[in-house]
Amino acid sequence: MRLTTGWQSDNGSTDLQRVPIERRDLNADDLAVRIDFCGVCHSDLHAIHGLTGKPIAGLVPGHEFTGVVTAMGSAVTAFAVGDPVAVGTIVDSCGECAMCQAGQENFCYRGAVTTYGASTKGGYSREYVLRDKFAYPLPAALDPAAAAPLMCAGITMWEPLLAAGAGAGSQVAVAGLGGLGHLGVKLATALGAEVTVLSRTPDKATDARALGATGFLVTTDDDQLKQATGRFDLILDTIAAPHDFSPLLRLLGLEGTLSVLGAPLETTVRMMELTYGRKNLTSSGTGGTKHTAELLTFAAEHGIAADIEVLPSARVEEALTRLAKGDVRYRFVLDLADLD
Incomplete structure (x- = not known):
C-alpha cells in the first residue's frame, strides 16, 4: 500500500481532520498523481451531510483536481513522470457496456467508480491512484488551480x-x-x-x-x-x-x-x-472520457477556466462553511501543498 495524507470527515462534520490515507499499490495501468489543487464542490457538502448516499464515516471528499504524475504502472504509455494531469469525478468503469463504449462512463450500466465513495477516498489529499484512462493531460494554456473545477463543474x-x-x-x-x-x-x-x-x-x-x-x-x-x-x-x-x-x-x-x-x-x-x-x-451528471477530453481542449483554445479563490487545504472547514452560505465567487480551490 501507498501512504499519503488527507482531510477526513466523520459523523457529518465539516471540521475535517488531517489523517493518513492508504492508496493501493499501482496496477499495470495505474498512475500515481500528486494532487496540487482540488476544487470544493457543493456535492462535497451534500456527501458530508449524508445526502448523496455515500458513507459518511471516514469520508475524504474531493473530485475535481489537478496535479502531476509521480509514478506509473508497467503498462502505461500515454503519460510520463512529471506530466501535468487533471482528474474528475469518475476513476473507473466496466468498460464494456454501451455507455462505456460510447465514452459515457459516467452512466456506466454496472456503476462507475467515483473519485470518492464506498471504496474510494477523494482529492482532499496529497496523492491519488487511478487508472490511466481516467486521467487527462492538462493543457499548458490552462492554470492548474483554475482548471481544477472544469473537471466537475465545467x-x-x-x-x-x-x-x-x-x-x-x-x-x-x-x-x-x-x-x-x-x-x-x-x-x-x-x-x-x-x-x-x-x-x-x-x-x-x-x-x-x-x-x-x-x-x-x-x-x-x-x-x-x-x-x-x-x-x-x-x-x-x-x-x-x-x-x-x-x-x-x-x-x-x-x-x-x-x-x-x-x-x-x-x-x-x-x-x-x-x-x-x-x-x-x-x-445530467458529470461527464465521460470523450467529452471531458474535448472540454479541456476547448477550454484551452478559448481561455476558459473557473473564477476561483484559492485557500490552503488546512482552511477546508472555512471553505465548506462559506460555500454553504454562498460566500464565494465562484469556486473554492484547495492548495494541497500544505499536506507535505
Whole structure:
C-alpha cells in the first residue's frame, strides 16, 4: 500500500481532520498523481451531510483536481513522470457496456467508480491512484488551480450544451450564477450562443455581463418573467436548493429543454408545463472520457477556466462553511501543498 495524507470527515462534520490515507499499490495501468489543487464542490457538502448516499464515516471528499504524475504502472504509455494531469469525478468503469463504449462512463450500466465513495477516498489529499484512462493531460494554456473545477463543474455544463446543440443562434439561459453557472455562461458564450443569466437578485447583473452574458433576468420579478415567456431554447438549471420548475419551463420555446444540473434533493414539476410547447425536462451528471477530453481542449483554445479563490487545504472547514452560505465567487480551490 501507498501512504499519503488527507482531510477526513466523520459523523457529518465539516471540521475535517488531517489523517493518513492508504492508496493501493499501482496496477499495470495505474498512475500515481500528486494532487496540487482540488476544487470544493457543493456535492462535497451534500456527501458530508449524508445526502448523496455515500458513507459518511471516514469520508475524504474531493473530485475535481489537478496535479502531476509521480509514478506509473508497467503498462502505461500515454503519460510520463512529471506530466501535468487533471482528474474528475469518475476513476473507473466496466468498460464494456454501451455507455462505456460510447465514452459515457459516467452512466456506466454496472456503476462507475467515483473519485470518492464506498471504496474510494477523494482529492482532499496529497496523492491519488487511478487508472490511466481516467486521467487527462492538462493543457499548458490552462492554470492548474483554475482548471481544477472544469473537471466537475465545467463538464457538468459542457455535456448538456453539446446534447442540446447550443451554438450560434441559440438562446441559452443559465439559472443560478455560482460554481456551475458561471462556467455555463463562459462555455455557452464561447460556443456562440446568446446567453441570459436568471437570478433572484439583481446585484449579479454586472458579474453576469462580465462573464459574457448579454441578458439578465430577475426571477423574482413577475413582469420580467412574463415578458420572457417562450424565449429560450435551453435553460441550464444549476440551482441546488429545492425549487419549482414551472417558472423556468414557461421561459422555454417550442421543444425547448430544461436541463436540471444543480441536483436539488426535492423537485416539483407540473406535467402540463411540459405538454404545452412539447418541452423537454432532462438532467445530467458529470461527464465521460470523450467529452471531458474535448472540454479541456476547448477550454484551452478559448481561455476558459473557473473564477476561483484559492485557500490552503488546512482552511477546508472555512471553505465548506462559506460555500454553504454562498460566500464565494465562484469556486473554492484547495492548495494541497500544505499536506507535505
